[in-house]
Amino acid sequence: MIKALLMGASLVALAGCTSADTKPQASSEQARAPGRGKGYSHDPYPSTYHAYPGAATLVTNVTILDGEGGRIDGGSVLFRDTKIVAVGQNLPRDADVTVIDGRGKYLTPGVIDIHSHLGDYPSPGVPALSDGNEATSPVTADVWAEHSVWPQDPGFSRALTNGGVTTLQVLPGSANLFGGRSVVLKNVYARTMQAMKFPGAPYGLKMACGENPKRVYGSKGRQPATRMGNMAVDRQTWARAAEYKRRWDKYEDKGGEMPGRDIAMDTLRGVLDGEILIQNHCYRADEMANVMDMAKEFGYKVTAFHHAVEAYKIADLLKENGACAAVWADWYGFKMEAYDAVNENLAILEKQGTCAMIHSDDENGIQRLNQEVAKARMSGIKAGYDISEAQAWRWLAINPAKALGIDRQTGSLKPGKMADAVLWNGNPFSVYTRPQMVWVDGALLYDASNPKLRPVSDFELGQPGEGDVK
Amino acid sequence: MKTLLLSAAAVIGLAAPASAKDVVITNAKLVIGDGSAPVEGGTVVVRGGRVVGAGSGVAVPAGVRVIDAGGRWVSPGIFAGFTRMGIVEVDGVEATNDTAASGSPFDAALDVAPAVNPKSTPLAINRLEGVTRAVVAPDNSSGSIFAGQGAVIDTAADMDAVTRPRAFQFMEWGEAGARAAGGSRSAAYALLKNTLFEVRDYIRSPAGFNARGKEALLTRADAEALVPVVQGRTLLLAHVERASDILVLLQLKREVPGLKLVLVGATEGWTVAREIAAAGVPVIASAVADLPSSFEQLAATQSNIGRMKAAGVLVGIGTINQDEARQARWEKQYAGNLVALGKIPGASGLNWGEAFATITSRPAEALGMGDEFGSLRAGRRGDVVIWDGDPLEIGTSAVQVFIDGVEQPMTSRQTRLRDRYWNPREGALPKAYQH
Numbered sequence: 001m002i003k004a005l006l007m008g009a010s011l012v013a014l015a016g017c018t019s020a021d022t023k024p025q026a027s028s029e030q031a032r033a034p035g036r037g038k039g040y041s042h043d044p045y046p047s048t049y050h051a052y053p054g055a056a057t058l059v060t061n062v063t064i065l066d067g068e069g070g071r072i073d074g075g076s077v078l079f080r081d082t083k084i085v086a087v088g089q090n091l092p093r094d095a096d097v098t099v100i101d102g103r104g105k106y107l108t109p110g111v112i113d114i115h116s117h118l119g120d121y122p123s124p125g126v127p128a129l130s131d132g133n134e135a136t137s138p139v140t141a142d143v144w145a146e147h148s149v150w151p152q153d154p155g156f157s158r159a160l161t162n163g164g165v166t167t168l169q170v171l172p173g174s175a176n177l178f179g180g181r182s183v184v185l186k187n188v189y190a191r192t193m194q195a196m197k198f199p200g201a202p203y204g205l206k207m208a209c210g211e212n213p214k215r216v217y218g219s220k221g222r223q224p225a226t227r228m229g230n231m232a233v234d235r236q237t238w239a240r241a242a243e244y245k246r247r248w249d250k251y252e253d254k255g256g257e258m259p260g261r262d263i264a265m266d267t268l269r270g271v272l273d274g275e276i277l278i279q280n281h282c283y284r285a286d287e288m289a290n291v292m293d294m295a296k297e298f299g300y301k302v303t304a305f306h307h308a309v310e311a312y313k314i315a316d317l318l319k320e321n322g323a324c325a326a327v328w329a330d331w332y333g334f335k336m337e338a339y340d341a342v343n344e345n346l347a348i349l350e351k352q353g354t355c356a357m358i359h360s361d362d363e364n365g366i367q368r369l370n371q372e373v374a375k376a377r378m379s380g381i382k383a384g385y386d387i388s389e390a391q392a393w394r395w396l397a398i399n400p401a402k403a404l405g406i407d408r409q410t411g412s413l414k415p416g417k418m419a420d421a422v423l424w425n426g427n428p429f430s431v432y433t434r435p436q437m438v439w440v441d442g443a444l445l446y447d448a449s450n451p452k453l454r455p456v457s458d459f460e461l462g463q464p465g466e467g468d469v470k
Numbered sequence: 471m472k473t474l475l476l477s478a479a480a481v482i483g484l485a486a487p488a489s490a491k492d493v494v495i496t497n498a499k500l501v502i503g504d505g506s507a508p509v510e511g512g513t514v515v516v517r518g519g520r521v522v523g524a525g526s527g528v529a530v531p532a533g534v535r536v537i538d539a540g541g542r543w544v545s546p547g548i549f550a551g552f553t554r555m556g557i558v559e560v561d562g563v564e565a566t567n568d569t570a571a572s573g574s575p576f577d578a579a580l581d582v583a584p585a586v587n588p589k590s591t592p593l594a595i596n597r598l599e600g601v602t603r604a605v606v607a608p609d610n611s612s613g614s615i616f617a618g619q620g621a622v623i624d625t626a627a628d629m630d631a632v633t634r635p636r637a638f639q640f641m642e643w644g645e646a647g648a649r650a651a652g653g654s655r656s657a658a659y660a661l662l663k664n665t666l667f668e669v670r671d672y673i674r675s676p677a678g679f680n681a682r683g684k685e686a687l688l689t690r691a692d693a694e695a696l697v698p699v700v701q702g703r704t705l706l707l708a709h710v711e712r713a714s715d716i717l718v719l720l721q722l723k724r725e726v727p728g729l730k731l732v733l734v735g736a737t738e739g740w741t742v743a744r745e746i747a748a749a750g751v752p753v754i755a756s757a758v759a760d761l762p763s764s765f766e767q768l769a770a771t772q773s774n775i776g777r778m779k780a781a782g783v784l785v786g787i788g789t790i791n792q793d794e795a796r797q798a799r800w801e802k803q804y805a806g807n808l809v810a811l812g813k814i815p816g817a818s819g820l821n822w823g824e825a826f827a828t829i830t831s832r833p834a835e836a837l838g839m840g841d842e843f844g845s846l847r848a849g850r851r852g853d854v855v856i857w858d859g860d861p862l863e864i865g866t867s868a869v870q871v872f873i874d875g876v877e878q879p880m881t882s883r884q885t886r887l888r889d890r891y892w893n894p895r896e897g898a899l900p901k902a903y904q905h
Binding site for chain 1: 559560561562563591592595713738741758759760761762763764765767768769770771772773792793795796797803806807809810811813814815816817862863864865867884885887888891892894895
């Protein structure tokens with residue numbers, strides 16, 4: 001990537017000193033094509049995250065929910081050198097491993113929240129720290145949520161210690177139709193955002209349907225003021241993106257004069273290239289259907305509809321289009337487009353075989369996603385559709401990992417994957433259960449019985465309640 | 471669904487010749503709601519809408535509908551300690567939101583009772599999950615720390631939702647109070663002191679009140695509404711979070727003899743729990759607030775309630791500014807989470823009986839209504855729920871709900887939508903024909 005950047009710079013420099021005598025030389029330089037995807041850096045703020053030291057660890061006699069639908073009773077899991085090494089029964093005990101007796105407890109992959117605003121809307125919720133919505137234009141595909149992330153948000157620690165959350169996607173807010181890029185983070189405190197960034201995770205583009213964009217911009221007397229206005233601005237923007245992509249593809253493939261850069265269009269081009277995933281805030285069934293047709297019209301794919309309160313009404317249509325739904329268990333009625341919520345949303349999606357998952361969108365809800373999954377599962381069972389615990393755990397493990405494009409690295413307890421795991425002090429489908437230990441890449445970063453392993457952000461240092469159980 | 475409803479109604483009619491408000495539930499895993507542990511083989515007797523007796527040795531009267539609970543859990547209905555249920559249909563749709571009134575010349579005089587809509591959907595949704603009574607508070611607007619007069623309502627499927635109108639006055643203190651009073655805590659304090667002065671003025675001479683000079687700030691109607699507060703006949707519920715703000719209110723209580731103060735929120739209450747206990751001031755707290763959401767909640771922890779309880783504070787759970795218009799049903803989960811703290815070293819939780827009491831008898835007692843609501847002790851309202859499991863556990867459902875002894879329907883708009891879309895594909899006709 002550094003090479004690609006340097007090449008771009010030298011091209012610009014040459015173009016800058018073009019004069020009559022050097023023209024033949026310059027045009028031969030201009031003709032050199034950088035190659036597809038190499039005209040500019042796609043990773044200018046690279047992850048500097050590294051795994052923290054961890055002991056080789058064997059958890060034994062534990063109930064394992066592997067996050068992909070598998071369950072092992074009385075099983076064992078071995079982590080070593082940041083990775084899961086083995087999962088099964090009666091694993092050998094090497095002399096150097098720390099053995100943890102998991103009797104009466106559950107071991108699961110770390111919880112993944114596909115929809116969070118931690119860091120962008122941190123605690124305390126004061127205007128000076130409120131950096132989640134660039135509500136100055138309905139199209140702000142140029143902003144990146146990572147540039148707002150405040151790594152000292154106390155919410156990260158609560159999500160880890162009370163929620164067992166090891167990975168989260170931080171998204172821009174939903175004031176805008178094109179809200180900007182999301183970022184996937186490891187839930188590990190660091191001095192910089194880059195040092196929290198999940199290595200190799202694709203970017204997402206946050207889009208929004210419905211009430212928010214039309215309210216925010218309609219109230220300013222500008223487009224969009226209606227749902228049809230939302231779609232019109234969306235389509236016009238995609239049409240521009242297609243043109244931008246065509247120019248850059250041509251340049252990267254064949255060379256010639258370098259097209260102008262547009263930071264917003266870079267992101268949209270990334271979506272059209274399948275490199276950036278669409279994470280689309282959308283509540284109503286009819287609007288999701290419109291968006292899926294729009295995606296076909298412009299040649300992209302909606303990876304997941306977020307909030308998707310009415311996903312249950314079109315579970316079949318979502319499945320046909322290969323779109324996932326990320327939902328709450330039982331939020332309803334706080335706004336008009338949330339009026340038709342049902343507790344069985346996830347269960348109906350599961351029953352139809354539609355890709356579905358839980359999400360929080362909330363600094364409190366993220367601490368109890370296991371309980372949200374438990375609620376959704378039981379709502380389904382009570383309504384007549386049986387869902388096992390192992391099957392339901394996919395809703396906060398492999399399913400969000402897939403929708404974030406990180407399922408080869410994390411999201412389940414499989415050998416070779418990151419050792420992101422939670423030891424629960426009981427059945428995590430019970431209200432009476434809490435995380436006992438949480439590992440990220442094999443490093444023990446929370447232990448309920450060790451006050452030194454409760455992270456305290458800079459903000460909380462020297463304040464009332466510092467280092468308290470939370 | 472209609473046929474089911476009709477037949478259920480018919481059963482009630484047939485089985486209760488004496489009164490629709492009489493019911494006996496036997497063979498129950500009985501929870502009284504007063505903090506005690508459940509007892510097996512319990513019986514609860516409701517006559518004329520009130521509990522006559524509940525326990526393991528209670529005789530079954532003749533001629534009354536008897537339900538064999540088959541060993542299932544039976545408890546008082548949930549008494550939601552702080553909500554805005556029944557005065558909001560959709561929070562984001564202003565026309566359906568009667569919580570606050572920024573354009574009104576009145577504040578303390580505002581009364582939620584006439585705004586309560588027994589048909590608002592959150593009532594049925596919460597009733598289905600075992601919430602039978604709720605404290606309903608108005609919200610304040612800029613210009614005043616006083617929000618108005620709150621009520622206690624029931625969630626029954628009838629038009630008579632308001633059980634206790636004008637049960638308390640609600641006040642914003644701390645950051646929200648400061649903002650409303652003009653921009654500082656000092657301004658809120660001055661506003662409060664001046665209000666008390668003018669109310670006393672009104673008490674001395676109601677007739678002369680309108681003849682006050684230009685410096686008068688309080689309207690006659692607001693003064694009138696605050697008279698019972700100053701005289702200690704009506705509770706003052708005050709939303710307060712920061713420890714120092716709590717101490718200011720406790721001092722105020724000493725200065726206004728007879729003032730019946732209840733703290734709402736009290737995120738930092740645990741840090742001054744001994745002072746709160748010594749003042750005999752009850753608390754309606756948020757159960758699981760553990761983030762420094764504001765600078766007045768820096769010491770937030772889920773152990774707040776457990777620590778206050780251990781210090782002798784009377785504390786129940788409420789949902790202040792947490793989906794309070796619609797999610798009182800989450801209080802069961804919150805109470806369960808407090809039990810879970812018992813397994814966390816260094817945390818202060820509650821045992822099961824106490825946790826259940828924080829969503830039944832304790833909030834009722836905090837409002838001075840423990841004789842009326844929140845437990846199955848004799849004399850209380852016949853608000854009874856039969857559950858298919860531990861009511862604090864996730865996934866447990868209310869099977870039958872009785873309010874004032876009357877069995878309630880168990881459908882809501884949500885269950886209707888679920889039934890319509892359980893199979894999302896349309897049949898021979900559009901979904902609109904499926905009902």
